[in-house]
Amino acid sequence: MQKNRKSPVSKKAGTSVYxxxxxxxxxxxxxxxxxxxxRNSVKSILTRGQVSVDGKMVKQHNHPLQPGQSVSIMQNQAAIKENTLTGVSILHEDEDIIVINKDAGLLSMASKNEAEMTAYRQITDYVKNDNPRNRIFIVHRLDRDTSGVMLFAKSEEVKEALQANWNEVVKERTYTALVEGVxxxxxxxxSSWLKESKTFKVYSNPTDNGGQHAITHYKKIQSNKLFTLLEVQLETGRKNQIRVHMEDIGHPIVGDKRYGATGNPIKRLGLHATRLALLHPRSGELVRYQADVPKAFSAKVK
Known part of the structure; x- marks a missing residue:
């Protein structure tokens, strides 16, 4: 069968035509x-309405094409919207969810007394560009100083469905941690029990202290005499879990002075949410979203 490998017949004003x-x-x-x-990126381009067939916008994945038809892809439509985002980038978007890569230093959402820019506020503005009535809902959060994959729902129903069955729906939560020492x-x-103090610091205990049981799995990726890069899998998702557990084994996360770090050579917390795999709320299909590990992490273990 002849493949449709063909360069765009034209590419101007941000539009490619095949x-x-x-x-x-x-x-x-x-x-x-x-x-x-x-594949996820291409699906998002379709969902955003960036694809036209013979001049008519089409969003259906299974729309039939016939020889001689013209398929136009507006490459810059999403880019124009995304250029207004600071500290976040869109990894995937469809009618039910938005998945982002959040930079370190950006709050997931603000408290009632805070007015600073957050991931939640920016993605809210992003969806309202299409329709002022659009809303988003936070499904889970990342610490301000943790970067990586974060999930939003586009409706309250989807948010509640995901949160109510979080442990069954989520099949993988993988982080990358740069820690001190070898x-x-x-x-x-x-495995330990975590309990938060009145000063909002989380403490770990090997036996039940009335807190929440937390389990973290880790694998060594690479190390040198000063630092180790770890792949970390969450079996439970407790507040500050990875940060506390790394301190427990005597290898605090780089830059995490609150939990035992001695320095901050990368000028940020050495923790990144790398992969999130879940059953899609509409299709039930297993989907996986990934944000590349920051280069500063790898550079420190060379």
């Missing part, structure tokens, strides 16, 4: 011609 060579559905056609984009074990599991 000519259909053989009958096929729209999504496979886009995947074939947009090999530099991930972690000797190739992998390990940390």
């Amino acid at each position: 000519t259909v060579k053989e009958p096929m559905e729209l999504l496979p056609f886009l995947l074939e011609n947009m090999k530099k984009n991930s 972690v000797r074990k190739k992998e390990g599991t940390i």
